[in-house]
Amino acid sequence: MQIDVTFRHMEVSEPVRAYVAEKLERVKKYIDEPIDGQAFLSVEKKIRHKAVVTISAKGITIKASEETNDMYAAIDSVIDKIERQLKRYKEKLKKHKPASGKERQIQKTVFAADSIDLGAPEPTIIRSNSFPVKPMAVEEAVMQMDLLHKDFIVFTDSTTDEINVVYRRKDGNYGLIVPQSK
Template identity: 65%
Template sequence: MQVTTTFRHMEQSDALKSYAEEKLERVTKYIDGPITAQVFFTVEKKIRHIAEIVINAKGVSSKASEATNDMYAAIDAVIDKMERQLKRYKEKIKTHKPATDERGRQLTKKVFQAESIEASGEPVVIKAKTETAKPMSVEEAVMQMDLLNKDFIVFTDSTNSEINVLYRRKDGNFGLIEPQRA
């Protein structure tokens, strides 16, 4: 496991770093492949200690954070939270039938400059990124949204190969945007 640690508003501590790495070994039994973990230690107003962990592995991304008045307690709490998330994910994967070996569709995500859209001219692209809309079921998309703490996810429906958008509504429920067949 490759672990990167970042200290924000506090001095670097080898003891905290090694404690977090030791605790991260608990979650390796839930995910396969090469694992990269980013650990962020933050202190706010000298009393609020925040530990945040982002894990990326083969096909799985997960993020969790916890805040307490002690950094070691925050690490323990965030590891417990991460372990619960990954355990739930692994159980769902066991019951799910694997998708066929089809590739996802390529999508281009663009960020436009706001002033250029308001003007009558052509919109100016600030950033463009190509991503793959992975084939998955709606249940898998909900699971990925929860693991990544995202508000929406674009995916290819594994049953009909159409691009769908799943989003979290303000009332806590989920909305699904599907294309209509003509």
Template identity: 70%
Template sequence: MQITTTFRHMEQSDALKGYAAEKLERVKKYIDEPITAQVFLTVEKIRHMAEVTLTAKGVTIKAAEETNDMYAAIDAVVDKIERQLRRYKERLKDHKPAVDNRALEVQKTILTAESIDQQQEPVIVRSKTITIKPMSVEEAVMQMDLLHKDFLVFTDSTTEVINVVYRRKDGNYGLIEPSRK
């Protein structure tokens, strides 16, 4: 497991770094190698925050916790990651895994609002290329929940068509499927 630890507003501590690495070893029983983990430990006045981003085999899980003690924050965030991974594994048991690794790459572009309002040439603020993996609708919803995103673009593994799943304001989920005429 590759663990990157970042300290914000505090001195680097080998004890905290080792403690976080030791606690993150527990997640290996839920997910296969290779695993990369990014740990952010932050202190703001009396708040001690631990944030972990875990990436393994196409799955990304994020969690954050804050307490009055950094060790307790690390314990809480690792417990949260374990719960998410346990739930993810239980959901995967009901689905058959994707057999092939066909993935598409799509470029995401963000434009400034001023350029759209004034009918000028759009100004690109940020551009990002993302990989779209084939998965079922249920897997896409699960992945969207794990990433704490409002929408997810994916390729439907049965139809091989790009779809979008999104979280509605009423708490339910919506699915956008293109129609071919």
């Protein structure tokens, strides 16, 4: 875990920096991926101690802030908020377990097309992959796409048993491609 601690309007304190690092180690039990943590600690008007913590890992960013009369209490409170948010996120992931159903295998092929001016008759296959397509709900497919940082994901809809595609649009929204049967 990489942790950056920034002090504003207060002296740099190694014990406080170590305390933040120690407390942020607690979030590792919720996310096992590489985690980046940023803590901004500031004192305003000598009595308001403010802690703002941002955690980034595996496609999610969680931010929390707390303001109290004591810096250590502010750090404790903000870490508790982060932990609650991570627990909620983990429960959301558990609820979106793939439904037990048929898992399909699909083949992905990448073609190389030479220029039309060169007169190449057919595109050539560069790479071919096959991977399982798990049954899941549309919401879970969107969440998986976000977690994996992909622009699209192919999945089997758990309710209709059809292969669908969810993709990220240029405007930031999502699109869903559903096949039509004749």
